[in-house]
Amino acid sequence: MDASIPASPKPVSTGLSFIYGLGSVASGVQLAIYALLLFFYNQVVGLSPGAVSVALAISLVLDAVWDPLVGHLSDNARTRWGRRHPFMYASAIPIVLTVVALWNPPAGLDSSGKFLWLLSFVVLSRLFLSLYEMPSAALAPELAPGYHDRTVLLSYRWVLGAFGGAVATSLGYFWFFRATPQYPVGQLNPAAWGPMSLTAAGIILFSILISAIGTHHRIATLHIPPARKASVGSNLRDIAATLKNWNLGVGLAASLIAGLSYGLYGGLALYFDTFFWGLKASQVGILNLANVVSTLFAAFAATALSRVLGKRNAQVILFFVCVVTIQSPFLLRLLGAFPENGSPVLLPMLMGFRFVGGVLTNAGFILMLSMIADITEEAQLKTGRRSEGLLMSAYTFVTKATGAISALLPAMVLALVHFPARAKPGSVDPAIVHHMAWVYLPVTSTLSFVSIAIWMLYRIDKNAHERNLASIAEAQGMAEAALERAEEAAPAPAPVRIAG
Numbered sequence: 001m002d003a004s005i006p007a008s009p010k011p012v013s014t015g016l017s018f019i020y021g022l023g024s025v026a027s028g029v030q031l032a033i034y035a036l037l038l039f040f041y042n043q044v045v046g047l048s049p050g051a052v053s054v055a056l057a058i059s060l061v062l063d064a065v066w067d068p069l070v071g072h073l074s075d076n077a078r079t080r081w082g083r084r085h086p087f088m089y090a091s092a093i094p095i096v097l098t099v100v101a102l103w104n105p106p107a108g109l110d111s112s113g114k115f116l117w118l119l120s121f122v123v124l125s126r127l128f129l130s131l132y133e134m135p136s137a138a139l140a141p142e143l144a145p146g147y148h149d150r151t152v153l154l155s156y157r158w159v160l161g162a163f164g165g166a167v168a169t170s171l172g173y174f175w176f177f178r179a180t181p182q183y184p185v186g187q188l189n190p191a192a193w194g195p196m197s198l199t200a201a202g203i204i205l206f207s208i209l210i211s212a213i214g215t216h217h218r219i220a221t222l223h224i225p226p227a228r229k230a231s232v233g234s235n236l237r238d239i240a241a242t243l244k245n246w247n248l249g250v251g252l253a254a255s256l257i258a259g260l261s262y263g264l265y266g267g268l269a270l271y272f273d274t275f276f277w278g279l280k281a282s283q284v285g286i287l288n289l290a291n292v293v294s295t296l297f298a299a300f301a302a303t304a305l306s307r308v309l310g311k312r313n314a315q316v317i318l319f320f321v322c323v324v325t326i327q328s329p330f331l332l333r334l335l336g337a338f339p340e341n342g343s344p345v346l347l348p349m350l351m352g353f354r355f356v357g358g359v360l361t362n363a364g365f366i367l368m369l370s371m372i373a374d375i376t377e378e379a380q381l382k383t384g385r386r387s388e389g390l391l392m393s394a395y396t397f398v399t400k401a402t403g404a405i406s407a408l409l410p411a412m413v414l415a416l417v418h419f420p421a422r423a424k425p426g427s428v429d430p431a432i433v434h435h436m437a438w439v440y441l442p443v444t445s446t447l448s449f450v451s452i453a454i455w456m457l458y459r460i461d462k463n464a465h466e467r468n469l470a471s472i473a474e475a476q477g478m479a480e481a482a483l484e485r486a487e488e489a490a491p492a493p494a495p496v497r498i499a500g
Contacts, residue, residue, distance in 0.1 A: 017153050029168040029203050032165030033099075037102075037122065046114075049411040063400050066127050067397050068394060070134040072387075072389060075138070075390055091129070100201050102197070103196070138388035138392050140154055143218065147465045157369075158366045162295040164207065172187075176193070225386075243390070247375050248375050248379075248394060250455065251455075254451045254454040271436070272436075298358070301359055301363040302314070315367040319364045325360060326353070371460065373392075376388050381472060413440065416435075
């Protein structure tokens with residue numbers, strides 16, 4: 001075990017937890033508006049759904065490869081500002097510039113020009129976001145080494161990230177996507193998207209800088225990697241040794257399957273809200289507010305259930321009930337047992353299902369992130385290195401690589417059901433919309449249940465985690481004692497004689 005590994009830092013205060021968690025607002029905002037890219041470039045810009053999906057898939061593949069590189073570099077960086085913060089500071093301005101460009105394609109571009117603009121800036125914005133997100137996420141295991149403390153810290157991160165994303169999209173639906181005589185459905189108004197992107201970029205910049213500056217004072221308490229010159233081969237061997245882990249394999253396999261389901265859900269969400277449920281922009285915004293509120297309850301649910309059931313069991317139960325809750329309105333509508341569009345009870349009922357589903361989803365993801373973070377100490381025992389960035393990036397690699405595949409799925413569904421481009425609500429054949437739902441429902445449900453079953457193979461519980469921490473502390477103590485003995489045994493330097 002490397003003797004340079006410091007003692008665990010002091011527990012994280014509520015204030016620092018909030019400041020650290022605030023950094024996830026940046027990724028929450030960006031991921032939330034990315035979910036609208038297919039709708040924007042297809043229904044507003046006029047690019048085919050297949051072209052949009054190909055661009056998104058390419059960006060996710062490149063981003064997935066980039067993440068482990070950033071994670072590994074930040075694990076081994078030795079700077080006066082520590083391992084993580086230089087990357088976090090460097091990412092802020094480039095993220096803002098590329099996000100604004102992505103949502104403001106120049107007028108007059110042909111189809112090829114629109115595709116190249118989308119591809120260029122979605123790739124760049126994702127790469128710059130990863131330059132921030134990977135080092136930022138990797139701070140969590142060091143800031144909170146305890147089994148339950150880690151869940152609490154990541155609750156702040158997840159809740160504030162979800163809050164930021166929901167606020168960004170809600171601002172769009174309530175403010176920027178307001179109905180006009182020319183565009184009674186505000187999300188179809190081309191002039192609304194530019195101001196929305198500027199606001200999102202401002203929130204992202206604020207989030208990154210506040211979190212980086214607010215955690216800067218903890219740099220002195222964090223791990224400093226040993227100085228060494230490593231070849232490409234030794235780096236690859238280090239990476240392979242870290243990633244050769246049963247529990248990581250379980251998490252990656254489960255995330256891969258779930259990512260296919262989530263990609264299909266996210267890509268079609270606004271289509272369903274607009275054309276299946278017949279909602280206006282303000283009503284979609286209200287549903288997003290229900291998700292904002294649900295994140296607050298999710299944090300309490302995650303920490304409380306994990307203390308009673310353990311992280312794995314609590315997560316499995318939460319995700320299972322979540323799938324049933326989220327899919328129920330679709331199935332009930334298809335069976336003719338849900339209120340029709342325009343009914344005064346439709347929106348309140350959807351809000352109820354979305355709120356409960358949001359609590360379950362967010363609580364499950366909080367526990368999932370905490371479970372991935374718990375692998376850090378297990379891997380450290382085997383390799384002697386702290387590789388939080390690499391472990392976190394391995395998870396994002398799988399989710400983004402899967403996202404690249406799943407980014408094609410919504411376009412495939414739209415093509416399968418012959419969904420028209422630049423469609424107007426009320427003008428689409430109901431049979432097409434129902435066909436889309438019948439394809440979506442069994443595919444996403446099956447994938448989700450398979451993912452949940454895989455999580456049952458995860459093995460780290462509270463006792464195992466505490467044994468890992470104790471073993472690390474013991475190894476660290478032995479290394480420090482050996483260093484002290486070596487220093488004591490070293491011969492004293494010979495006295496210097498001065499001729500006189």
